[in-house]
Amino acid sequence: MRRIKEFIIEKLIFLSGLTCVLFVLLIFLFLLKEGIRVFKAVSVLKFLLGKNWYPISEPPQLGVLPLILGSLIVTLGATIISIPLGIACALYIAEVAPLKIKEVLKAGIELLAAIPSVVLGFIGMVTLVPWVKNVFHLPTGLTALSGSIMLAFMAMPTIVSIAEDALYAVPKSYKEAAFALGATHWQTIYRVILPAASSGILAAVMLGIGRVIGETMAVMMITGNSAVIPHSILQPVRTLTATIAAEMGEAVVGSEHYFALFAIGIVLFVISFIINVSADLFLHRRKI
Amino acid sequence: MSNPKTTQKIAFFFLFLATLLIIVPVGLIIIIIIRKGLPAINWEFLMDIPREGMRQGGIFPAIIGTLYLVLGAIIFALPLGLMSAIYLSEYARDNFLTRIIKLAIVNLAGVPSVVYGLFGLALFVVFFKFGASILSGSLTLGIMILPIIITASREALETVPYHFREVSYSLGASKWQTIRYLILPNALAGILTGTILGLGRAAGETAPILFTVAAFYLPQLPKSIFDQVMALPYHLYVISTQVPNVTEKMRYGTALVLLILVLFMNLVAIIIRYKFRKKKKW
Amino acid sequence: MVKFEIKNLNIWFGGIHALKNITLQIQANEILTIIGPANSGKTSFLRMLNRLNELQTNFRMQGVVEFNKEDIMKMDKEKLRQQVGMVFALPSPLPLSVFDNIAYGLRLQGIRKMAKLREKVELALKRAYLWDEVKDRLEISAFNLSGGQQQRLCLARTLAVEPEVILFDEPCSGLDPISTAKVEETMLKLKENYTLVLVTNNVKQAARIGDRTAFFLSGELIEIDNTEKIFTAPSDRRTDDYIRGKFG
Numbered sequence: 001m002r003r004i005k006e007f008i009i010e011k012l013i014f015l016s017g018l019t020c021v022l023f024v025l026l027i028f029l030f031l032l033k034e035g036i037r038v039f040k041a042v043s044v045l046k047f048l049l050g051k052n053w054y055p056i057s058e059p060p061q062l063g064v065l066p067l068i069l070g071s072l073i074v075t076l077g078a079t080i081i082s083i084p085l086g087i088a089c090a091l092y093i094a095e096v097a098p099l100k101i102k103e104v105l106k107a108g109i110e111l112l113a114a115i116p117s118v119v120l121g122f123i124g125m126v127t128l129v130p131w132v133k134n135v136f137h138l139p140t141g142l143t144a145l146s147g148s149i150m151l152a153f154m155a156m157p158t159i160v161s162i163a164e165d166a167l168y169a170v171p172k173s174y175k176e177a178a179f180a181l182g183a184t185h186w187q188t189i190y191r192v193i194l195p196a197a198s199s200g201i202l203a204a205v206m207l208g209i210g211r212v213i214g215e216t217m218a219v220m221m222i223t224g225n226s227a228v229i230p231h232s233i234l235q236p237v238r239t240l241t242a243t244i245a246a247e248m249g250e251a252v253v254g255s256e257h258y259f260a261l262f263a264i265g266i267v268l269f270v271i272s273f274i275i276n277v278s279a280d281l282f283l284h285r286r287k288i
Numbered sequence: 289m290s291n292p293k294t295t296q297k298i299a300f301f302f303l304f305l306a307t308l309l310i311i312v313p314v315g316l317i318i319i320i321i322i323r324k325g326l327p328a329i330n331w332e333f334l335m336d337i338p339r340e341g342m343r344q345g346g347i348f349p350a351i352i353g354t355l356y357l358v359l360g361a362i363i364f365a366l367p368l369g370l371m372s373a374i375y376l377s378e379y380a381r382d383n384f385l386t387r388i389i390k391l392a393i394v395n396l397a398g399v400p401s402v403v404y405g406l407f408g409l410a411l412f413v414v415f416f417k418f419g420a421s422i423l424s425g426s427l428t429l430g431i432m433i434l435p436i437i438i439t440a441s442r443e444a445l446e447t448v449p450y451h452f453r454e455v456s457y458s459l460g461a462s463k464w465q466t467i468r469y470l471i472l473p474n475a476l477a478g479i480l481t482g483t484i485l486g487l488g489r490a491a492g493e494t495a496p497i498l499f500t501v502a503a504f505y506l507p508q509l510p511k512s513i514f515d516q517v518m519a520l521p522y523h524l525y526v527i528s529t530q531v532p533n534v535t536e537k538m539r540y541g542t543a544l545v546l547l548i549l550v551l552f553m554n555l556v557a558i559i560i561r562y563k564f565r566k567k568k569k570w
Numbered sequence: 571m572v573k574f575e576i577k578n579l580n581i582w583f584g585g586i587h588a589l590k591n592i593t594l595q596i597q598a599n600e601i602l603t604i605i606g607p608a609n610s611g612k613t614s615f616l617r618m619l620n621r622l623n624e625l626q627t628n629f630r631m632q633g634v635v636e637f638n639k640e641d642i643m644k645m646d647k648e649k650l651r652q653q654v655g656m657v658f659a660l661p662s663p664l665p666l667s668v669f670d671n672i673a674y675g676l677r678l679q680g681i682r683k684m685a686k687l688r689e690k691v692e693l694a695l696k697r698a699y700l701w702d703e704v705k706d707r708l709e710i711s712a713f714n715l716s717g718g719q720q721q722r723l724c725l726a727r728t729l730a731v732e733p734e735v736i737l738f739d740e741p742c743s744g745l746d747p748i749s750t751a752k753v754e755e756t757m758l759k760l761k762e763n764y765t766l767v768l769v770t771n772n773v774k775q776a777a778r779i780g781d782r783t784a785f786f787l788s789g790e791l792i793e794i795d796n797t798e799k800i801f802t803a804p805s806d807r808r809t810d811d812y813i814r815g816k817f818g
Contacts, residue, residue, distance in 0.1 A: 016368055016375060017372050017375030018389065020438065031410070085306045088303045092300075096303055109311075114551060116493065116550055117494070118522075119543050121528075122524055123543075184293060186300065214398070216401055241495070262410070265403050269399065269400075273395055276394050276397075277394075455724075456664070458620060459651065459655070459674060460651040460652035460678055460731060461648065461674075462648050469678070
């Protein structure tokens with residue numbers, strides 16, 4: 001009796017172990033199943049490089065280039081801001097801050113990670129957006145720049161915590177050896193610790209970028225949602241994620257518009273897949 | 289300027305500045321929301337249905353909706369995630385299959401939340417014909433938080449020293465008995481922490497519920513798991529961007545309630561972790 | 571009566587040939603001590619007897635190990651481990667109270683009634699000569715006991731399951747001389763009812779309490795004989811060298 005019970009439990013455990021693989025496959029399959037049908041109406045090339053996104057005009061024009069560029073410009077802006085700040089913060093926490101302050105800072109970073117993105121989007125709307133508008137004398141503060149700043153902020157917990165882990169993983173002996181040679185603490189950080197932790201920091205940056213590309217609500221609330229090819233960071237843009245979130249509610253199930261939004265989902269899925277797999281490789285190649 | 293000590297001072301100052309630039313806004317955001325949201329919080333706001341096109345009244349249905357969704361997500365994700373973690377920590381060998389599973393978990397954790405929304409729509413709402421419902425929304429959120437629960441549980445299971453397992457086997461325990469009576473009780477705190485963090489994440493997410501459950505305006509409580517519900521994060525999105533002339537007080541009030549809910553869960557998780565660390569004997 | 575019959579036993583961990591062609595018998599109600607330098611295979615031999623080696627995924631074996639004339643590889647391994655208990659090198663209480671540590675194995679067997687558990691726990695603690703020291707604080711965490719008490723607790727925990735054979739894997743390596751003496755005294759008394767196999771790094775300990783002694787070197791059984799003979803007139807020079815402390 002006990003044997004049978006345990007046999008069943010162990011089989012269940014094994015099956016549960018496989019569920020994550022199943023879900024990843026299911027996500028991909030269902031995106032593909034719905035998304036691929038848009039390519040009956042437009043070619044892959046026209047979809048990816050088409051300059052016009054008018055999904056409800058007649059006939060619909062389904063070019064996602066403006067959206068891709070929108071995501072790109074916001075992500076680029078966020079990356080430029082978040083990499084130096086994030087790594088600097090990780091360095092400060094891991095190497096410089098006294099123990100007590102370190103705990104406070106870590107709690108602060110965890111707190112930031114816990115704030116829902118819709119709350120950050122809301123706060124961005126009422127504080128950041130007017131600020132950008134006034135500083136740059138723009139007709140609207142809902143711009144790619146606002147999105148970049150907000151997303152840089154939202155990527156911080158990812159970048160800081162993973163980079164900090166990477167810095168901690170550097171063996172103490174490296175540091176002691178550098179000190180023994182008369183290097184200052186900063187020289188040690190700069191010449192020894194940073195290079196030794198580089199692949200972990202690279203993974204941190206990549207996962208941060210992944211977070212930025214995938215972020216939806218905050219970006220939808222503060223980038224202005226205009227699906228035109230952006231020429232400046234001070235223009236409203238619309239990202240891939242925001243497009244799905246904003247339009248799926250109105251898209252008729254089974255319409256070309258509906259399929260096109262799923263096709264955008266495929267693009268996002270593939271991007272996040274590539275980022276996560278390569279970041280994982282960097283994280284696990286690091287064997288000190 | 290070539291003095292290394294001076295360089296170090298300047299460098300550390302900039303590191304400190306960067307840290308402030310990240311941490312200070314976090315504090316400011318919390319303070320702003322509390323200061324501007326607190327005046328909105330009263331019995332009516334918490335316990336009444338929205339009125340006048342969400343410009344008056346309260347947010348009770350949204351609070352209840354979020355609680356239902358979170359509960360549903362955890363009922364689905366906790367057993368599955370825990371068993372999956374047990375597999376990885378206790379059964380899995382270092383082989384190709386295990387690598388694939390770990391990779392899948394990493395990927396699942398990285399899939400954009402809006403893509404979860406699409407997936408939930410295609411699988412649960414359309415394919416399984418659950419419609420936009422608590423069931424669809426909970427399942428979608430459940431899959432989303434699965435990696436969080438698995439990762440935390442696995443870590444908790446693996447911190448139980450290997451030697452305890454040997455002792456248990458040497459006393460005639462089977463593998464499952466060892467897991468059930470020795471490893472799980474000792475990993476409980478870590479599992480709980482991960483679960484609650486997952487709950488907090490599920491409570492705050494908007495994109496996955498946009499097309500799977502969330503109702504724009506539904507001033508009543510759900511009667512079954514096949515009903516739509518309002519949800520706090522979506523409600524905040526709606527009243528800040530979709531409905532004109534909502535008072536600032538109501539928006540901040542909604543943001544504050546959501547924030548408190550999420551931070552409360554995180555706080556509980558932190559307390560459990562802290563207490564457990566103090567009690568830990570090995 | 572023969573408790574264990576080991577015939578041509580070879581085991582490997584990955585590419586390492588840990589035991590080479592071991593053949594020996596273990597008699598009922600004797601204390602067999604196993605001595606030898608580090609990495610001589612003595613612990614692997616001990617863990618063969620309750621099939622703990624199998625926990626390592628790269629374990630392979632050849633040969634036969636019989637317990638009460640039954641091939642242990644064909645037995646239910648949980649049943650085998652109930653009959654062949656083990657006390658580990660370092661005191662290894664589980665993170666439970668004193669009482670629950672002892673009751674752990676009993677509960678596994680499905681004993682749930684408190685009265686029955688209490689009775690058995692008391693008996694086990696008395697047999698391990700620990701009862702008087704802990705009878706008033708059965709509810710405290712086992713980690714609060716001293717090292718020697720912890721080791722006797724582990725012995726009591728093993729006894730509670732009522733095994734026929736008890737394996738000791740260097741049980742005194744973490745203990746001070748006084749605790750060691752207590753554990754040794756306990757082992758000598760246990761001999762009446764149990765078969766004991768003791769792996770030890772301490773040659774003097776083997777001389778003090780072993781009925782027979784086996785000397786292992788590099789995975790081979792060099793010789794096995796009455797303890798007195800091993801220590802006074804060993805037939806192999808390497809045994810003599812080891813006992814005199816020339817290596818290991």
